[in-house]
Amino acid sequence: MAVGTLDWIGLFAPFVAYLVALVVYYVWEGRRERRLRERYGLTGDHSE
Amino acid sequence: MTTVSNALAGSANAWVLGAFAAYLVVLIGIGVWASRFMDSVGDYVIGGRDVGPVVTGFSERASEMSGWLTLGVPGDAYTTGIMAFYNGVGMIPADLAAWAGLAKRLRKYSEIVRAVTLPTFFATRLNDDTGVVKAVSSFVLIVFEGSYVGAQIVAAGTLLRVLTGVDMWVGIVAGGVIVVGYTMLGGYFAVAWSDYFQGAIILAAFAILPIIAYTTWGLPFADLAAMDNGASLTSITGGATGWAALFGIISYAAVGLGIPGNPHIMVRFMGIDRVRNVRTAAVVAQLFMFVAYIGAALVGLYALTQFGGLENTDNAMPLVTLELLPSAVAGVVLAAALAAMMSSADSQLLVATSAVVEDVYHGFLNEQATEAQLVRYSRYVTLAIGFASIGFAYVARNTPIYELVLNYAWGGLGAALGPLLIAVLWWRRVTAAGAVASMVTGTATMILWTQWPTILGPETVNSVHPAVSGMLTVYGLFPAFVVSAVVLVVVSLLTTPPDQDDVSEAFDMMHRPLAAITDDDSDGSEYATDGGRPDPAPITEHDSIRSHVADTDYWTDDD
Numbered sequence: 276m277a278v279g280t281l282d283w284i285g286l287f288a289p290f291v292a293y294l295v296a297l298v299v300y301y302v303w304e305g306r307r308e309r310r311l312r313e314r315y316g317l318t319g320d321h322s323e
Numbered sequence: 324m325t326t327v328s329n330a331l332a333g334s335a336n337a338w339v340l341g342a343f344a345a346y347l348v349v350l351i352g353i354g355v356w357a358s359r360f361m362d363s364v365g366d367y368v369i370g371g372r373d374v375g376p377v378v379t380g381f382s383e384r385a386s387e388m389s390g391w392l393t394l395g396v397p398g399d400a401y402t403t404g405i406m407a408f409y410n411g412v413g414m415i416p417a418d419l420a421a422w423a424g425l426a427k428r429l430r431k432y433s434e435i436v437r438a439v440t441l442p443t444f445f446a447t448r449l450n451d452d453t454g455v456v457k458a459v460s461s462f463v464l465i466v467f468e469g470s471y472v473g474a475q476i477v478a479a480g481t482l483l484r485v486l487t488g489v490d491m492w493v494g495i496v497a498g499g500v501i502v503v504g505y506t507m508l509g510g511y512f513a514v515a516w517s518d519y520f521q522g523a524i525i526l527a528a529f530a531i532l533p534i535i536a537y538t539t540w541g542l543p544f545a546d547l548a549a550m551d552n553g554a555s556l557t558s559i560t561g562g563a564t565g566w567a568a569l570f571g572i573i574s575y576a577a578v579g580l581g582i583p584g585n586p587h588i589m590v591r592f593m594g595i596d597r598v599r600n601v602r603t604a605a606v607v608a609q610l611f612m613f614v615a616y617i618g619a620a621l622v623g624l625y626a627l628t629q630f631g632g633l634e635n636t637d638n639a640m641p642l643v644t645l646e647l648l649p650s651a652v653a654g655v656v657l658a659a660a661l662a663a664m665m666s667s668a669d670s671q672l673l674v675a676t677s678a679v680v681e682d683v684y685h686g687f688l689n690e691q692a693t694e695a696q697l698v699r700y701s702r703y704v705t706l707a708i709g710f711a712s713i714g715f716a717y718v719a720r721n722t723p724i725y726e727l728v729l730n731y732a733w734g735g736l737g738a739a740l741g742p743l744l745i746a747v748l749w750w751r752r753v754t755a756a757g758a759v760a761s762m763v764t765g766t767a768t769m770i771l772w773t774q775w776p777t778i779l780g781p782e783t784v785n786s787v788h789p790a791v792s793g794m795l796t797v798y799g800l801f802p803a804f805v806v807s808a809v810v811l812v813v814v815s816l817l818t819t820p821p822d823q824d825d826v827s828e829a830f831d832m833m834h835r836p837l838a839a840i841t842d843d844d845s846d847g848s849e850y851a852t853d854g855g856r857p858d859p860a861p862i863t864e865h866d867s868i869r870s871h872v873a874d875t876d877y878w879t880d881d882d
Contacts (some may be wrong), residue, residue: 277544278405278557285559286405289412296416300358300423302666304602310600315839 339645342654343486347662368705375795389667390478391733392619393525393660395725397643398636400623402723404547404556411616417579418588422605425583426592428748428833430601435832440674442682442739448747450825451755454687459762461678465585466766468675469708471732473715475668476502477725478637480716482661485641495716502668503709507702521666524659526611528644529618535647536625543621546628556627570600570793577801578729581737586674587667598837635723636871637784661693672709679704730773730799738765738803742811748833750815751826757815765807772799 278286370613398882400407429444442460449456461829479502480494489497536543547556553563563571582588594599619640626639629646633639640660644653680701685692692700719727739762746753746761775795784795 277542277548280557282405282557286408290415290617293415293419293609294501294613295604296419300419301602301606304423304605308599308602311834312836315836317836317838 336650339648339654340486342651343658343661344654346655346658352513388666390475390481390724391456391728392615393663394478394481394637394640395723395728396616396619397623397626397872398642400620401464401627401633401636401639402685403561404542404624404627405620406559406561406571406575407620408617409559409572410620411612412580413576413578414582414616415579415609415612415859417582419609421582421588421592422601422608425589425745426601426605427598429589429592430598430666430746431835432748432829432833434837440588440677440682441509441744442678443686444786444858445743445747445758446686448829449753449755449758450821451758453755456758458687459759460740460743461682463736463762463766464678465675465708467732467735467739468586468671468678468734468862470715471671471711471728472502472668472675472709472712473719474715474724474732475664475671476713477720477722477727478669479661479664480720481635481637481724482641482657482664485638485876486657491720492717498665499709499713499716502665502672503706507705516764521659521663524656525663526615528648528656529622530614530648533618533621533625534644536621536629536643539647540625540629543624543628547624550628550631554872566789566793570797573801574798577798577804578733580741580800580804581729581733582741584737584739584741585733586736586740587670589744633839635784668712670707674714675708676701678707679708722820730769734773734798734800734803735766737800738769738807740765741804742808746808746811746815751823751830752815752820753811754815754821756818757811757813760814761807761811764810765803768803768806771800772797772802 373780396407396410399410432448433444436444442457442464444682445451445460446454446457453455476495476499479498480491480496483489483494483497487494535866544557546552550556552562560568560571570574623639624642626633626643633642641657646655648656678698685697686701689696719731742765743753743758745760771778772795779795784792787795
């Protein structure tokens, strides 16, 4: 095998972990922003 | 294997050169045409403010589409093999952490206090009336942004050399003169969409080139393993073991530490149109990085396995582009890369100029300066920094762009400003004295660490214990960031705490939704915008800098 198994794992595992972290962040950040807006009594888009 | 050395220089055919020249002419033509419809720089900025989160996230990453990613990372893969994929391993999580932990707080606070540049932001947040925080942070920007401009000029010179066959020094001087002249004209030529368009072309190239290469040549890994140093090229530690492997991985991971201190990334956060769009922008930026870093490393690996023998590793990407893409398309891709480098250099030169004239001269030395004086000095300073950058580029022309950027620009900004930026957003106890000490030690450590092999001699570095040797040769941003952070904490704790009422007010601004602040605070509502109206915030690096330039009327002759 051109690249050893451990090297493949070392290569791919971080990128897979980052993709998972990105999904977690997206969901968590959305909830956090919603909670924050609810806490300050903001609903909908106040910017326009 | 085909042996290619400097034969690459000037090997582009007429179709490549024609497409390359046509792209640049069209770009300039559109800029000139568009500028006729703008009464002022302010009009230009407003025109760019309605762009949403997808473009914002895209532009946050497109700003990285300068010499380092386009030429540097493929060059690194050409040299080190598959370990170059770890450039992404260092950068991607750090960028996500910055989006998650810094973007919204920086966006909200800088909007409220109307800070467009980092020195102004630091001085305002730390309530520093002495001007020292602003002066030192400006100095850091001048030195390292100037080096960044130099690195872009080297990259531009490399491309010009590859395409036309001119000597490297001619490419550097030509690239430098174009950058400085372009900035002196006010950068009007770079219409907002062209930045995204160029980023998209290069991103598409890094997505498509590996696919074409795979269908043409198959996977590169077996060929890598068959090379003389195949074992190290196919190892994620570059063939190193023990301490050397550990510090090698730390070096790649530490690249990401530069993100919080690099203004061209932070101003993207400061300029996002709506705070709630941050998470969408973050996802776009992150996906961009996955494609760009993996693609750039693969391009470098294919250049090594198929061509080899390159005297200048920065030629790896242009070589694969010329080989695999149709001539006209290759010309467009390389022209887009050159235009992106020019665009980055223009912004970096303006950041350095504004640091000297606005932050130091106007904000510190002569608060009563007239606009005519500021205009005049800005031009002198742009010329001076521009020519210093050309000189730097000439001296450093044989240094790979990868190292040039990491050691002399990215690393310095990251070490000097990164810990401070995180602290001012998250730590109530940080003081102006701690900030200054941190910037000074971060800068000094970064410069020193790069020079250890020169100071001690390579034999000495190699003869000491592997742990010490690894530490001395690790990427300098790692120790410099740590030292800068430790000094920041220690000096802040040893000096008088800041007024906690002021700090609480600042932290409240960072925490609350902007709309809540706007509703509560009539003083703030004049400035706070969260959606681009009625007084929209700039949204790109160019926009931020130009809005700052517009505020000071740098380029308006009113005398």
